[in-house]
Amino acid sequence: MSIIFNKVSYLYNQNTSLEQPGLQDVSFKLKTGSFTAVIGHTGSGKSTLLQHFNALLKPTSGSVEIAGFKIDAATSNKGLKPLRQQVGIVFQFPESQLFEETVEKDIAFGPQNFGLSEEEAHKRARLWLRRVGLSQDLATRSPFDLSGGQMRRVAIAGIMASEPAVLCLDEPAAGLDPQGHQQIMQLFKKYQAAGHTVVLITHDMDDAARYADDVLVMDHGQLVKHASPAEVFADPDWLHRHHLEQPATVAFSQALARAGMQFEHLPLTRSELVQAICQQVKGAGQ
Amino acid sequence: MSKLIIGRYIPGDGPVYRMDPRGKLLATFIFIAIVFLANNWQTYAIACGFCLLAVIATKLPLKTFLQGIRPLVWLILFTALLQLVFTTGGHVYWHWGIFSITSFGLVNSIFIFLRFLMVILISTVLTLTTMPLEIAAGMESLLKPLKYLHVPVEQIALVMAIALRFVPTLMDQTVKIMNAQRTRGVDFNEGGLIQRAKAFVPIIVPLFIESLNVALDLSIAMEARGYQDDKPRSRYRSLHWSHYDLYNLGFFVLLTVLLIIFREH
Structure with missing residues (x-):
């Protein structure tokens, strides 16, 4: 059950004088259970792309196949609930979606809408409250009494509690402290390991290199590259032309390579980099 | 919209x-x-x-x-x-x-x-x-004679300008919140009248809170730049x-x- 975008184009304000292209002829295929990073500079169409995953926006032309649904310009706005149960989206600054009296009720809101009984939904809510790293004491508090970071986690739990097969995230870690950032990213990686598909929009190239196994690069509403992180991040000039940068590990290893060190393959994570350097140093010592 | x-x-x-x-x-x-x-x-x-x-x-x-x-x-x-x-x-x-x-x-x-x-x-x-802000500035200028009747023309114009300025912001925010709640399974197109009315609670509450936050941030930003409501202000775009x-x-x-x-x- 892979995700297929087939020549998807989207026009904002279609047939008005304010018409503007959002996406142009975007085609790709994502494997079930993959972790895909979507990168591109501000205004490149990443968020527009994301809204096509659960038919919040419908393609002006082309079609999207996802979770057994096929969405094109003619798809009705009714009966999309089963799709949205399958495809969860955590928007940028999702804390603005909180509204319930208590944290637990807010997290249970989604699952209950998707047909879980009140009891089951609340059980899920407590489970996900723990999984996003919050104390159970918070369950009965008002979400508006929490700190910004805690609100973010509650909002993320509110989507993940529905346990969608495809989880889409728009800059979920923006503005979190470094520890919170890492915890929340680990949570998504674990969710993928449990067999779910994860799509992550990010400006953080280190995150893309570290967690993703597939990268989509957007520029001016077009998909300019779809490849593995190692391939995407290898060419600093190409990235620069698309207003992007290399992850710290890649930049560091390429600097070392210029100084004479040799790498068999591009180290994407810090541990890969450390391992590669250790091997070299050991080899030189012998 | x-x-x-x-x-x-x-x-x-x-x-x-x-x-x-x-x-x-x-x-x-x-x-x-x-x-x-x-x-x-x-x-x-x-x-x-x-x-x-x-x-x-x-x-x-x-x-x-x-x-x-x-x-x-x-x-x-x-x-x-x-x-x-x-x-x-x-x-x-x-x-x-x-x-x-x-x-x-x-x-x-x-x-x-x-x-x-x-x-x-x-x-x-x-x-x-x-532009809305130009309209507000124009209004302010045209209403100036009312100052002699102790009408706080400048403050009224500022309130108007701020309200106009934040219409698009709140519109965007509304769309954003509606999308977020749709993703959580709220359906604005289905159900009877009461169900549809109920579906708006998850929009109104966050929107209200967002507006209050925006107002608070704005007032802090204005004070930080030395705004005082009884002092005359110069303007960036003069008419x-x-x-x-x-x-x-x-x-x-x-x-x-x-x-x-x-x-x-």
Whole structure:
């Protein structure tokens, strides 16, 4: 059950004088259970792309196949609930979606809408409250009494509690402290390991290199590259032309390579980099 | 929501864009007042002609204006229809109970229709070519004489400018929150009236909180930059009269004179 975008184009304000292209002829295929990073500079169409995953926006032309649904310009706005149960989206600054009296009720809101009984939904809510790293004491508090970071986690739990097969995230870690950032990213990686598909929009190239196994690069509403992180991040000039940068590990290893060190393959994570350097140093010592 | 043209600014470079907002506001008010001077075919034709000239002077495609009128077309037709069936006098073409179509009614409903259309067109010309903040600045300038009556004109204008400034922000926020709640399984298109009304709670609460947060942030930002409500402020964009405004006001004075000459006395 892979995700297929087939020549998807989207026009904002279609047939008005304010018409503007959002996406142009975007085609790709994502494997079930993959972790895909979507990168591109501000205004490149990443968020527009994301809204096509659960038919919040419908393609002006082309079609999207996802979770057994096929969405094109003619798809009705009714009966999309089963799709949205399958495809969860955590928007940028999702804390603005909180509204319930208590944290637990807010997290249970989604699952209950998707047909879980009140009891089951609340059980899920407590489970996900723990999984996003919050104390159970918070369950009965008002979400508006929490700190910004805690609100973010509650909002993320509110989507993940529905346990969608495809989880889409728009800059979920923006503005979190470094520890919170890492915890929340680990949570998504674990969710993928449990067999779910994860799509992550990010400006953080280190995150893309570290967690993703597939990268989509957007520029001016077009998909300019779809490849593995190692391939995407290898060419600093190409990235620069698309207003992007290399992850710290890649930049560091390429600097070392210029100084004479040799790498068999591009180290994407810090541990890969450390391992590669250790091997070299050991080899030189012998 | 994004399809609404009324109250929206579209950048352009027609002569109307170079006019001072005060002049445009005055001209709009003058037009809305003098449109009532028209009372026969000649005067309506003259008023329509002037209105079309104003539309042409924006250099915007006619399509944009038609889109602006579209949401109001039913209201205009309904008003014209009421006028048509309830006006009595003149030759009777059709009669049923209290309804009748008469020659007076027919003429009157066409006049009402045209008057409505012209008022909407002229206000659309103003809002399409003038940024909301310019309109607020223009209002402030025009209301200045009220200061002598101890009306806090500057504060009122500031409140207006802030309200106008945050309309698009709140619109965007509304769309964003609706999308987030749709993703959580809220369906705005299904269910009975009560269910649909209930579906709006998850939008209203976050929107309310967001507005309060925006207001708090704004007040802090204003204080940080030394805003005090009883001190006079300079402005970034000062208003200047130019020869374009002379044409603008001259145009409407000419229209007024023509309407007075040709109207039925």
